Amino acid sequence: MPVFNNKIILVTGASRGLGYEVALQLASKGAHLIITARTLGALEELSDKILRTNATVTVVPLDLCKEKDFQIVSRTIYEKFGQIDILVHSASSAIPMAPIETIQTKELLKFFDANCFVTQRVIQMIDPLLKKSKKSIALFIQDTTNSQTKKFLGIYNATRAASREMIEAYAAERKRLGPKVLTFEPNPMPTRTRSVLFPGENKDKLSTCKSEAQKMVKFVSSYL
Numbered sequence: 001m002p003v004f005n006n007k008i009i010l011v012t013g014a015s016r017g018l019g020y021e022v023a024l025q026l027a028s029k030g031a032h033l034i035i036t037a038r039t040l041g042a043l044e045e046l047s048d049k050i051l052r053t054n055a056t057v058t059v060v061p062l063d064l065c066k067e068k069d070f071q072i073v074s075r076t077i078y079e080k081f082g083q084i085d086i087l088v089h090s091a092s093s094a095i096p097m098a099p100i101e102t103i104q105t106k107e108l109l110k111f112f113d114a115n116c117f118v119t120q121r122v123i124q125m126i127d128p129l130l131k132k133s134k135k136s137i138a139l140f141i142q143d144t145t146n147s148q149t150k151k152f153l154g155i156y157n158a159t160r161a162a163s164r165e166m167i168e169a170y171a172a173e174r175k176r177l178g179p180k181v182l183t184f185e186p187n188p189m190p191t192r193t194r195s196v197l198f199p200g201e202n203k204d205k206l207s208t209c210k211s212e213a214q215k216m217v218k219f220v221s222s223y224l
Contacts, residue, residue, distance in 0.1 A: 003224040004217075005030035008081050008133075010126065012064065013091030015042035017191040018141065021213035022088055027055035029217070034077060034084075036062040037091070064091055064118045074125040083132030086220065087179075089122050090141040094196035095159070097152035108155065115159035119166050127179070136179035137223055139216075140167045141186065153197060184219055186212035 009026050013019035015037030027033050027050040037043055040061045050057040058080070062073050077084065093114035103111075119140070130136040143160055150157075164183075171181035187207040188194060194201070 002030065003221050007031045007085040008034065008083060009086040009088065010034040010036065010077070010084050011088045011090065012036050012062075012122065013089075014046060015039045017090070017193070018186060018189060018209050018213055018216070019088070019090035020046055021209045022090065022216055023057075024049060025213050025217045026088075027057060028053055030055070031086075032081075033057045034060055034081075036060045036064075036073070038063050064121060065113055067121060070121060070125050074129065078129060078132075081129075083136075084126060084129040085133045085136055087122070087126050087130060087136075087138045088141075088216075088220075089119070089139065091118070092141070092143065092160075092193055094193040095153075095156040096196060098155070099152060100154045103155055111155055112159050112162065115156075116162040116166070119163040123166075123170055127174075130179040133179070135224065137182060137220060138170075138174075138179045139182045139184060139220060141216075142167075142183045143185065156197065180223055182220070182223065184216050186216065 009031045011019050011023045014023045014035035023033050023035050035043055043059045047057050047059050060073055095111050174181055189209050189212055190203040190206045
């Protein structure tokens with residue numbers, strides 16, 4: 001799939017789950033990966049796997065909730081690469097199941113920061129780098145599989161819904177000039193986030209992160 005050759009691709013949440021598998025898939029197709037997550041050890045493990053395939057990778061430990069750190073990272077990416085061709089924003093945070101009335105305001109703000117405010121922060125910091133590319137894509141991983149489950153998931157669903165509205169607005173605003181804004185909703189997978197939301201679920205009935213990553217890569221390639 002030569003469409004990814006030499007593309008500069010930023011993957012958030014790359015230390016595990018779907019982000020991890022997506023990074024491996026894209027690296028195998030000739031892209032240069034910039035991988036970010038909070039866990040340096042997991043990023044280094046992924047980097048070693050990518051390098052063994054003779055691909056190239058840049059490791060960037062980053063807590064997306066820390067705006068100043070993100071500013072430094074975006075500036076560093078610009079100085080080194082000048083642009084980003086594709087953004088894959090797969091980072092998300094699980095919110096433990098809880099009744100609405102038990103959530104304190106401080107916790108509520110923390111949860112919205114992790115799943116909603118971070119989305120705006122990613123757009124704000126990465127959009128200028130995407131605009132430097134002639135044909136760029138911003139891909140956001142969506143999760144609406146829990147929306148039918150109302151009990152005890154109200155806060156998580158609210159953060160994801162708010163993030164989704166923001167992404168749809170961004171897509172409408174950039175429709176004419178780009179970047180191309182896409183969303184991809186994978187089938188339920190045995191990720192850490194899902195294990196928090198649905199403890200005790202039979203993982204054998206879930207899709208693998210690898211198979212969903214393959215679908216996502218094929219989906220993105222159709223727009224290049």
